[in-house]
Amino acid sequence: MLVMEWIHTLFGTGRDLNSLQMVCRAIVSFLLTLVLIRIAGIRTFGKRSAFDNVFVIMLGSIFSRVVVGASPFIPTTLGCLAFVLVHSGLGWISVWSDVIGRLVKGERKVLYTEGKMDERNMRRVMVSEKDLLESVRLRLNSDNLDEVREIVLERNGEISVIRK
Numbered sequence: 001m002l003v004m005e006w007i008h009t010l011f012g013t014g015r016d017l018n019s020l021q022m023v024c025r026a027i028v029s030f031l032l033t034l035v036l037i038r039i040a041g042i043r044t045f046g047k048r049s050a051f052d053n054v055f056v057i058m059l060g061s062i063f064s065r066v067v068v069g070a071s072p073f074i075p076t077t078l079g080c081l082a083f084v085l086v087h088s089g090l091g092w093i094s095v096w097s098d099v100i101g102r103l104v105k106g107e108r109k110v111l112y113t114e115g116k117m118d119e120r121n122m123r124r125v126m127v128s129e130k131d132l133l134e135s136v137r138l139r140l141n142s143d144n145l146d147e148v149r150e151i152v153l154e155r156n157g158e159i160s161v162i163r164k
Contacts (some may be wrong), residue, residue, distance in 0.1 A: 015069045025067045030076055031062055036084045041091065049156040051104050054088045105155045112151035125153050135159040 011028075012021035036059065062080050065071035094101035109121045112132055122128070132151055137143055139161040150162040 010088050011073070012069065017069045022067060022069075022156055025069070025073070029066050030078070033059065039081075040084045040088050051087075051090070051106075055083075059083060092124045108155055109153045109160070110150060111153055112145070112148065114149065115145070121153075127153060127159070131159070135161050 010021065010024045012018065012025075017025070040055065059080060062071075062076060062083065066073050066076045082138065084113075090100065090104050094104050109118075109125050111118055111122050111125070111127055117129065133145070135142065135151060136145060136148060139159075140147060140163060147163055148161055149164045152160045152162070154160055
């Protein structure tokens with residue numbers, strides 16, 4: 001019974017939490033989130049794709065409910081685990097299935113090739129000519145498209161510039 005009293009003192013229940021209880025919940029939630037992100041894999045932060053950004057935002061928002069006592073600790077943590085397993089599962093499936101990969105991660109879009117801008121793709125992905133030139137300056141240290149063979153919006157949202 002003494003253990004249960006300590007757990008209640010350290011973690012509390014419901015929304016009426018004191019500072020110590022919120023600190024203890026925050027520490028445990030941080031450690032659990034770290035474990036879950038390890039399960040999800042490092043690519044979650046490395047790629048910064050829409051797929052991965054949605055995961056990070058959702059995981060953070062769900063776990064924040066545990067810290068402030070808005071949701072029960074164990075069920076919410078299990079929900080986060082399920083969320084991580086779905087994310088990892090879709091990631092693994094997309095390695096083997098182009099269809100799932102395109103649905104989950106998107107497709108690369110060619111924005112410029114051999115002297116011509118693909119205005120249809122540029123409108124589709126909301127990239128302007130100024131955005132293309134900015135990418136050329138950042139990647140090639142040049143303000144000239146004459147040196148460029150192709151510009152591509154990659155699946156992770158970054159713009160790649162391929163030199164001639």
